Amino acid sequence: xxxxxxxxxxxxxxxxxxxxxxxxxxxxxxxxxxxxxxxxxxxxxxxxxxxxxxxxxxxxxxxxxxxxxxxxxxxxxxxxxxxxxxxxxxxxxxxxxxxxxxxxxxxxxxxxxxxxxxxxxxxxxxxxxxxxxxxxxxxxxxxxxxxxxxxxxxxxxxxxxxxxxxxxxxxxxxxxxxxxxxxxxxxxxxxxxxxxxxxxxxxxxxxxxxxxxxxxxxxxxxxxxxxxxxxxxxxxxxxxxxxxxxxxxxxxxxxxxxxxxxxxxxxxxxxxxxxxxxxxxxxxxxxxxxxxxxxxxxxxxxxxxxxxxxxxxxxxxxxxxxxxxxxxxxxxxxxxxxxxxxxxxxxxxxxxxxxxxxxxxxxxxxxxxxxxxxxxxxxxxxxxxxxxxxxxxxxxxxxxxxxxxxxxxxxxxxxx
Numbered sequence: 001x002x003x004x005x006x007x008x009x010x011x012x013x014x015x016x017x018x019x020x021x022x023x024x025x026x027x028x029x030x031x032x033x034x035x036x037x038x039x040x041x042x043x044x045x046x047x048x049x050x051x052x053x054x055x056x057x058x059x060x061x062x063x064x065x066x067x068x069x070x071x072x073x074x075x076x077x078x079x080x081x082x083x084x085x086x087x088x089x090x091x092x093x094x095x096x097x098x099x100x101x102x103x104x105x106x107x108x109x110x111x112x113x114x115x116x117x118x119x120x121x122x123x124x125x126x127x128x129x130x131x132x133x134x135x136x137x138x139x140x141x142x143x144x145x146x147x148x149x150x151x152x153x154x155x156x157x158x159x160x161x162x163x164x165x166x167x168x169x170x171x172x173x174x175x176x177x178x179x180x181x182x183x184x185x186x187x188x189x190x191x192x193x194x195x196x197x198x199x200x201x202x203x204x205x206x207x208x209x210x211x212x213x214x215x216x217x218x219x220x221x222x223x224x225x226x227x228x229x230x231x232x233x234x235x236x237x238x239x240x241x242x243x244x245x246x247x248x249x250x251x252x253x254x255x256x257x258x259x260x261x262x263x264x265x266x267x268x269x270x271x272x273x274x275x276x277x278x279x280x281x282x283x284x285x286x287x288x289x290x291x292x293x294x295x296x297x298x299x300x301x302x303x304x305x306x307x308x309x310x311x312x313x314x315x316x317x318x319x320x321x322x323x324x325x326x327x328x329x330x331x332x333x334x335x336x337x338x339x340x341x342x343x344x345x346x347x348x349x350x351x352x353x354x355x356x357x358x359x360x361x362x363x364x365x366x367x368x369x370x371x372x373x374x375x376x377x378x379x380x381x382x383x384x385x386x387x388x389x390x391x392x393x394x395x396x397x398x399x400x401x402x403x404x405x406x407x408x409x410x411x412x413x414x415x416x
Contacts (some may be wrong), residue, residue, distance in 0.1 A: 007358065021154050023058055023066050029156040032059040033114040036153040037106065041074065041122030047135070051075050053122060055106050057223070059113070069105045077101060078123045085127055089363060092404050096135040103132050115146040119153045126290055128362055131285075131409035139407070142395060147413045151351055158416075166321055170221050170228030171244050174214030174253035176236040178204045178293035180302060195296055197259070204293040209367035210253035213328065216371070217251060217378055224382045236290045238305035242313070245279060246321040246354070252287055253374075256329030256361070258345065259284035282312035285345040287329055311349035319354035324387060324415075328361040328374055347414055357387065357415030369407040387412065 026036050036058045044050040051074025057067040071077065071284035081101045082193045102124070110116065118129065130142035137144060150156070195203050210231055218230045228247070231240060236254070244250065292307030294300050301307075319325070327346060348357050359377075373394055380390035398408035 021157050023056070025157045027058050027060055027062055027284050030058065032060065033112060034117070035110055035113045036114070036117045036119075036156060037394075038119045038122040038153050039124045042241070044178045048334070051078065051122075055079065057109050057291075067109055070274055071102075071105060073101075074122075082126065084121055086363070089131070089406050089409070092230060092406060095133055098127070099132040099134050099141075102127060103129060103134075107134075110145070113145065115148065117148050117149050117150050117153055117156055119410075120123055128360060128405070128409045128412055130412075131405035140399070141400070142392065142409075143248065145276075146392065149412055150416070151348075151414065155416055166248055166323075168221075168224075168226040169247040170226050170249040170251065171247045172218055172221075172228060172230045172249075172251045172253075173215045173232075173241065173289065174230075175207060175211035175232040176254050176288065176290040176307070177201065177233045178206065178255075178288060178290070178307070180224060180237075180291040180294045180307075182294045182298060182300075195293065197296075198254070200257070204255060204288065204296075207254065209371060210328070213253050213371045214251065216375055217238060220375075220378050220382055221249075227254075227383075234290055237303065238291075238307050238309055239303045241289060241309060242305075242317065244319075246318050248321065248323050249326070250319065250322055250324075250355070251326040253328040255288040256327065256346070257286060257288065274297050280312060281345070282315065282349060283310050286310040286314065287327070287346070311346045314350045315349040317350075317353040319350065322353075322355045324357040324359065324374045325350045325355045326360065326374070328370060329361065329365075351415070355415070357413060359391070359411055359413050361410045363406075363410050365410045366407055367396060369402065372412075373408070373411060 031034060038056045040054045040056065042052050042054060044052065053071040055069040055071070057069070059067075070377060073081075081098065085095065085102075086100045087093060088098065090350050096355040130140065130145055132141050133139075134141070134144065141147065214230055214232060217227065221228055226249075228249070231237070286309050289307045291300075291305070294302070295306035295308065327350075347358050347360050376394035376397055377390055380393060381387050385393070395408050395411075402408060
């Protein structure tokens with residue numbers, strides 16, 4: 001089928017050829033003091049409960065083979081150590097263990113390296129390497145080197161053609177009216193159960209902070225001669241969202257969701273959606289727009305849409321000329337981890353849709369510091385700074401102010 005498609009589709013043929021790239025092609029793109037790291041999660045076949053991680057490391061000085069590090073305690077990395085990492089972030093506990101478990105052995109291969117292109121797999125999709133604290137140097141990784149997250153190190157070999165005539169256009173979504181006129185002040189058990197399916201055990205709260213956030217961003221964009229649409233309240237609909245036409249910037253400030261342990265209400269037990277959710281993790285993560293609470297609780301849709309934009313739906317957006325998608329919402333970087341396939345979630349969906357870069361969160365975020373991070377990033381980026389440098393400098397500025405990784409380390413920047 002691939003051969004037939006490649007003869008009929010120039011685009012498919014070009015994508016198929018990319019798979020032929022080798023580590024040597026990656027090596028040839030690297031400059032001095034740069035390294036590319038590909039993480040591979042391996043499930044050992046002779047023991048069903050045994051997992052190892054391998055880090056393949058390439059620099060421009062290597063001639064025969066990539067260097068590598070074997071991390072043999074994959075089960076601990078994915079359970080006990082990860083739980084400790086998340087709790088240390090959530091409860092602001094000092095953490096010297098995570099660096100040793102996830103990064104020490106790799107860092108020992110990076111002597112003299114200043115910039116790392118990092119392609120994650122497995123549990124590495126769920127932690128922010130930049131937040132790991134080196135107890136010897138007494139520095140976080142973000143202070144020690146520049147880490148750029150890519151979907152695959154093969155991306156380094158691809159020529160990125162930038163459309164110089166691309167207009168500075170933006171689509172901004174925030175402060176959706178989740179209830180859309182319905183009243184849920186006294187939520188019954190059925191209502192709570194239905195929102196709990198999406199991770200909202202106390203209902204879907206309004207987000208007034210996102211209104212301030214998107215209005216400030218819209219003001220900055222206007223001051224820098226950008227043209228855009230700002231969609232808030234009743235205007236932040238799924239119908240408008242699905243008709244976005246490849247803006248340079250797409251910013252979404254709302255609730256994100258990821259169904260980790262799915263629980264179904266009685267109404268879903270006999271429906272086909274029950275099986276669909278089990279089969280396709282792209283249906284289990286997304287963002288909430290106008291009318292989503294009303295659709296969940298009352299089964300009432302607006303304009304034929306439920307306001308729940310899943311990653312599966314986001315994958316079909318037209319983002320071919322979109323430079324960056326900013327997901328200013330909780331846990332938008334998460335999804336089901338599949339061996340060798342990265343994360344099936346919103347980050348994958350927006351990259352597949354054509355976006356060059358995605359900013360997303362790995363844990364529930366603080367409204368105030370999120371506003372500060374977004375404002376700082378846009379000020380630097382719109383002021384002419386490279387987006388990677390702008391993002392890092394903004395995080396460092398927040399770190400100097402708050403220090404706690406919970407505030408400055410929740411967001412990551414993925415892409416080219």
